[in-house]
Amino acid sequence: xxxxxxxxxxxxxxxxxxxxxxAILKDISHIDIVGTANNGNQALKIAKSSALDxxxxxxxMPEMDGIQLSKSIKKTLPNIKVIVVSSHxxxxxxxxxxxxxxDGYLLKNTGKIExxxxxxxxxxxxKYFSEEILRVYNQSLFGTNKAEKEKxxxxxxxxxxxxCIVQEQNTQEIAESLNISVNTVDTHRKNLMRKIGAxxxxxxxxxxxxxxxxx
Amino acid sequence: xxxxxxxxxxxxxxxxxxxxxxAILKDISHIDIVGTANNGNQALKIAKSSALDxxxxxxxMPEMDGIQLSKSIKKTLPNIKVIVVSSHxxxxxxxxxxxxxxDGYLLKNTGKIExxxxxxxxxxxxKYFSEEILRVYNQSLFGTNKAEKEKxxxxxxxxxxxxCIVQEQNTQEIAESLNISVNTVDTHRKNLMRKIGAxxxxxxxxxxxxxxxxx
DNA sequence: TCATACATCACCCAAAAGGGTGATATTGGC
DNA sequence: GCCAATATCACCCTTTTGGGTGATGTATGA
Numbered sequence: 001x002x003x004x005x006x007x008x009x010x011x012x013x014x015x016x017x018x019x020x021x022x023a024i025l026k027d028i029s030h031i032d033i034v035g036t037a038n039n040g041n042q043a044l045k046i047a048k049s050s051a052l053d054x055x056x057x058x059x060x061m062p063e064m065d066g067i068q069l070s071k072s073i074k075k076t077l078p079n080i081k082v083i084v085v086s087s088h089x090x091x092x093x094x095x096x097x098x099x100x101x102x103d104g105y106l107l108k109n110t111g112k113i114e115x116x117x118x119x120x121x122x123x124x125x126x127k128y129f130s131e132e133i134l135r136v137y138n139q140s141l142f143g144t145n146k147a148e149k150e151k152x153x154x155x156x157x158x159x160x161x162x163x164c165i166v167q168e169q170n171t172q173e174i175a176e177s178l179n180i181s182v183n184t185v186d187t188h189r190k191n192l193m194r195k196i197g198a199x200x201x202x203x204x205x206x207x208x209x210x211x212x213x214x215x
Numbered sequence: 216x217x218x219x220x221x222x223x224x225x226x227x228x229x230x231x232x233x234x235x236x237x238a239i240l241k242d243i244s245h246i247d248i249v250g251t252a253n254n255g256n257q258a259l260k261i262a263k264s265s266a267l268d269x270x271x272x273x274x275x276m277p278e279m280d281g282i283q284l285s286k287s288i289k290k291t292l293p294n295i296k297v298i299v300v301s302s303h304x305x306x307x308x309x310x311x312x313x314x315x316x317x318d319g320y321l322l323k324n325t326g327k328i329e330x331x332x333x334x335x336x337x338x339x340x341x342k343y344f345s346e347e348i349l350r351v352y353n354q355s356l357f358g359t360n361k362a363e364k365e366k367x368x369x370x371x372x373x374x375x376x377x378x379c380i381v382q383e384q385n386t387q388e389i390a391e392s393l394n395i396s397v398n399t400v401d402t403h404r405k406n407l408m409r410k411i412g413a414x415x416x417x418x419x420x421x422x423x424x425x426x427x428x429x430x
Numbered sequence: 431t432c433a434t435a436c437a438t439c440a441c442c443c444a445a446a447a448g449g450g451t452g453a454t455a456t457t458g459g460c
Numbered sequence: 461g462c463c464a465a466t467a468t469c470a471c472c473c474t475t476t477t478g479g480g481t482g483a484t485g486t487a488t489g490a
Contacts, residue, residue, distance in 0.1 A: 014302065015326040020235010087229065087302060111230040155466060168414040170446065183469050199383040205420040370436060385476065398439050
C-alpha cells in the first residue's frame with residue numbers, strides 16, 4: 001500500500017502558492033503530481049480524464065470555488081480523496097465541508113511536515129484536520145451569537161433581499177429591484193434580523209460580509 | 216552587481232506558503248535566505264541583527280502586520296528593500312504601502328518566474344508591482360465612491376461614533392455611551408455619511424469593515 | 431488675526447426602519 | 461393528505477434615520 005504512488009492534483013488560483021506546494025512535493029518519491037488547475041471547472045475536467053487518488057484544493061477561487069468542486073467530486077468521483085486548504089477558518093465553511101465528507105482540511109499556515117502527514121493519512125483512508133480547525137469547530141458548539149450556534153438557514157429570497165440591503169438599497173428600491181411589494185421586503189428584512197439575530201441593518205451587513213455573501 | 220548574493224528574509228505566518236517560497240528560492244544560486252519569521256516583531260529582530268538586502272512579507276499577520284513592519288523597516292533600516300505579498304488587493308492598502316516607499320507588491324497568485332523577476336528588479340533598486348495591483352490602483356483614481364477617490368479624514372470623535380454604529384448601537388445608545396446629546400450623535404452620523412459618501416448606516420458599516428476600523 | 435476644523439447642541443420635517451399580527455397560495459417532504 | 465417552509469401582501473403603530481439649517485465655543489495653524 002505505502003509502496004504505491006499517490007496520484008495528486010493541485011487546485012489553486014494562487015500560482016505562487018501552488019508553485020510552493022509543488023516544490024515541496026516534487027521530491028517526494030511516492031507522490032506524483034499529475035496536474036494543476038486554477039479553478040474548479042478545470043480541476044473537474046482533469047479529474048474525470050485522469051486516474052486520480054487525491055485532490056488538494058483551495059477554497060477561495062474564481063468560477064467554481066473549492067466547496068462546489070468538492071461537492072462535484074464527491075458526487076461523481078467518490079473514490080478521489082479531497083483535502084481542502086484555506087487561509088481562514090470559519091465555522092460555516094468547516095461545517096459545509098464536514099457534511100460533504102471531505103477527507104482533510106488544512107490551514108495555509110501548516111508546515112511541510114504536516115502537509116505530508118495529511119496526504120499520507122488521507123491516502124490511507126483516514127481523515128486529517130488541522131488542530132486550529134478542530135479548535136474552531138469545537139468552540140463553535142458553545143458559540144456566543146445565534147449565527148454561530150444554530151446555523152442560520154436563509155431562503156433564496158431572503159438571500160436576495162440581504163444582498164440588496166448590503167448594496168445600500170432602501171426598502172422601496174429593493175421592492176422595485178425584485179418586483180415585489182414594499183410590505184414583502186419589510187417582512188423579509190424583519191425575518192432576516194430574527195434569523196440572524198441582528199438588531200438592525202448594520203448587523204445584517206456584518207453578517208453578510210462575514211459569510212462572504214457579498215463577495 | 217549581479218554576482219552578489221541577495222540576502223533575504225521571509226515573513227509570513229502561513230508556514231505552508233513560506234515553505235513554498237522557500238522551496239522555490241532555495242535552489243537559486245544568487246539568493247540566500249538568511250531567515251524566516253512568523254510575525255513582524257520577530258522579523259524586526261532578525262533584520263536588526265543580520266545584514267539583510269531584502270525582506271518579503273505578507274500583510275495579514277498576527278501581532279505586527281506587514282504594514283507596520285514595513286513602516287518600521289523603512290524608518291530604522293532604510294537600506295533594506297521590502298516586497299509585500301498578499302492575497303488581496305485593495306486601494307487603501309496599496310496607497311498606504313506606496314506612501315511607505317515600498318519596493319514591490321505582489322499578489323499570491325503570481326508565479327515563480329514573476330517572483331524571481333521581482334526580487335532581481337527590486338534588488339537592483341527598481342520597483343516592482345503586479346499588473347493586478349497597478350490596475351486596481353489606477354482604476355481607483357477614477358473610482359466611483361468618495362471613500363476611494365479622496366482619502367477620508369475622520370475626526371477622533373467621528374471614529375468613536377462610527378465604532379458605536381458598527382456595534383449595532385442606535386443613536387440613543389451612542390449618546391449614552393459617549394455622554395453627549397442625541398442631536399450631536401445625529402450630526403456626527405450625518406457628517407460621517409457625507410464624508411464617506413455612504414447612503415445609510417450600511418455604507419458606514421462596510422466602510423468601517425473595509426478600513427479595519429472595527430478589528 | 432482670520433480661517434478652518436472640531437465638538438457640541440437645537441429644531442423641523444419627511445422617509446425609512448422596526449415590531450407585531452394575520453392572511454393567502456405554493457411547494458416539497460413525510 | 462398533512463405539515464412546514466416559503467413567498468407574498470396588508471395594516472397597525474412607534475422609533476429611528478436621514479436631510480437641511482443654524483448656532484456656539486474651542487483649538488489650531490497659517
